[in-house]
Each structure stands twice: as structure tokens, then as C-alpha cells.
Amino acid sequence: MKIKTKSKKVNKAWLHDHLTDPYVKLAQKEGYRARAAYKLKEIDEELHLLKPGQLVVDLGAAPGAWSQYVRRKFAPKEAGVGGAAVGELNGTLIALDLLDFEPIEGVRFIQGDFREDEVLQQLRDVVGGRPVDVVISDMAPNLSGIESSDSARVAHLVELAVEFAQNHLRPDGALVCKVFHGSGYSQLVELFKRSFRVVKPIKPKASRDKSSETFLVGRGLKLQA
Template identity: 60%
Template sequence: MAKNKFSKDWLHQHINDPYVKMAQQKGYRARAAFKLLEIIETEKLLRRGDIVVDLGSAPGSWSQVARERLVGPGGVIDGRIFALDILPMEPIAGVEFIQGDFREDAVLKQLENLLEGRAVDLVISDMAPNLSGVESADAARIQHVCDLALEFSRAHLKPDGALIVKAFHGSGFSQIVESFKKRFKRVVERKPKASRSNSSETFLVGRTLKA
């Protein structure tokens, strides 16, 4: 019974969510688009000519935002967007999608071939692991996902590049922030307006790699 009530409450909240309505109006695949929009506007990130990698990209709303930012006069994309996910993703014009697990060498090699030796300006990751409700296990899973994005960034970002990842407040969060501070000169936490108030999600932005 409680589960049914939770499902109904969630559905009611979802249907009446202004960001869900705005996402539908603007053609975004998910309301998460507005989270990225607010972060890149606040942090003044993502400009034409940039190379962007979207880790865990499906359903594609973050890639859609990146594409909008890179479109120049005449609708031509100035820059490159590479999106990766284990799940399939509907094509987005101008976004180069690789279906696979970027932890696997073959998938990473595919991306590196597309990059052709160029370093990346911005890595974005809205990835979240499947959570079990067991705090210690979930903390380890969340940290693992953030560490993967950090390692990828360390290997592929430009020295003045940036990384945006989704994390969650709670057990293990301070360790994730610490690992960011070891890698980046500037680290900030962002809770965009489109983040639901009852959600513990917080986005971390790391800028300028430490030598």
C-alpha cells in the first residue's frame, strides 16, 4: 500500500512539475536539462568551439543542451560532442554517440580514436548508480561513479578544462569532495533550482586541473 501511495505521490509531483512542462515545451528529453543549463550559466562554461564528453548520456537531455550551446550561425555546430552510455540513446543531430561501458578498454579506444589526440574542454556526467537503500553500499557506488569520471577527466581534459558530476549528500560525500580537490584547483558545489528540494543530489564542478 505504501509503495502505491509513493508511486501516486511521485506521479502527481511529476505531472505538476514546472520543469517537466518546460522540458516538454522546449523539446528536452528530461527535466535534467535545466540543471545543466543553470550550472553552465552560473559557471560560464560551454562555449562554441568546445569539445564535450557526456558520460552516461541517455536519454540525452544534457547532450541536447551541449548541442544548443555549440550551434553557431546558420545552425552549424562549432565544436564536438561525444556521448557515451551503456543504454541505447535516440540520435541527436551533431552528437556522436558510442553505446558501451567507458570503463572497457575497447569503448575508451573508440572514443580516443574519435578525439584524434585532442584534449577535452568539458566532461559532464549525470550518471547515478542503481541505489539499494543500504547507505554504506550506496555511498561506495556513488563514489565509484564519481571516481570514474575523475579518472577519465584526468586523462582527457585540457589543463584549464572542467568536470561536472552528480553526487549525493550523505555518507561518503566529503570524500568525493576531497578527491575533487586533489585533482582541481577550484571545486564548487551546485544545487540547481531544477533539483527537487527533497533530493540529496548535489553537482560538483571541478575547474583547472592541478599539475
């Protein structure tokens, strides 16, 4: 009985934090599907990664807030509708997720598990040999609460994202990848340093204080031996 009461308290506290969260309110006001849009916005505004005309791949895209942000960046400014959520798109955006994804105009979506070769091949086919400008990855596994197991799952997704970036990014391209502080974090930083000329960890203000998530940004591919 006590466990149930504690669970209710936790749920109530989470709900209160969620409803009073300024980023949740802002997302509702500005039409984003999740507050996560502001994490990418902060990263982009600091590093100027995303520009109209690019080819961008969004991994772990559901529910679609990052794709919405990129899509608005790609709305042609010359048409006087910069930031538009619909209409003409100056750029190419490919989104992939295991979960279902409510369509976003102009965004090509692939549903499947990025860890499966068949799904990865679908993504390669859609990219079609074109050099990718930016890969953004908000992928995260279902966490079990067992740190060693969870860190291995996180690391595997990050390694796959880095491998995809090495194979498809243009030489001066960038990869943005969600990681978590804790076991295995320093090894992922080293992986980025081996793969990219410039590596920057960023903890956006839009990330919850209690969250161990941070984002690694790699720019400029190093030649692989």
C-alpha cells in the same frame, strides 16, 4: 495488501509531483527529453563553462537532455539560429551511456559501460588525442538502498570520471559531476580538491528538493605528482 496500497500511494504521489513539476512542463514546451537539461543550464549560466567550438564529453548521457542543451549552445549564432536543435554544429560533442540513446543530430554516441576498459578505449579513440574542454557526467549507478554499497558505486563512477578528466582535459578545462550527499560525499570533495585548482559544489534549483544529489564542478587541472 497494505504494502500494495502504500506502493500505489507512493506511485500516485510521484506521478502528481512529476506532472505538476514546472521543469517537466518547461522541458516538454522547449523540446528537451528530460527536466535534467535545466540542471546543466543553471550550472552553465552561473559558471559559463560551455562555449561554441569546444570539445565536450557527456558521460551517462541517456536520455540525452544534457547533450541537447550543449548541442543548442553549439548552434552557430552568426547563422541567426542560436539554440537550434538541428542544423550546423560549431563544436564537437561525444556522448556515452550504457542505455540506448535516441540519436541527436551532430552528436557522436558510444553505447557501453564506462567502467569497462574496452568502452573507455572506444571513447579515447573517438577523442583521438584532442584536448577536451569540458566533461559533463550525470552518471549514477542503480541504487540498492544499502547506503555503504550505493556510496561505493557512486564513488567509483566519480573516480573514473575524474581520472578520465585528468588524462584528457585541457589544463584550464572543467569537469561537472553528479554526486550525492551522504556517506562518502566529503571524500569526493577532497578528490576534486586534489585534482582541480577551483572546486564548487552546486545544487541547482531544478534538482528536486527531496533529492540528495548535488553537482561538483572542478576547473583547472592540478599537476599530478
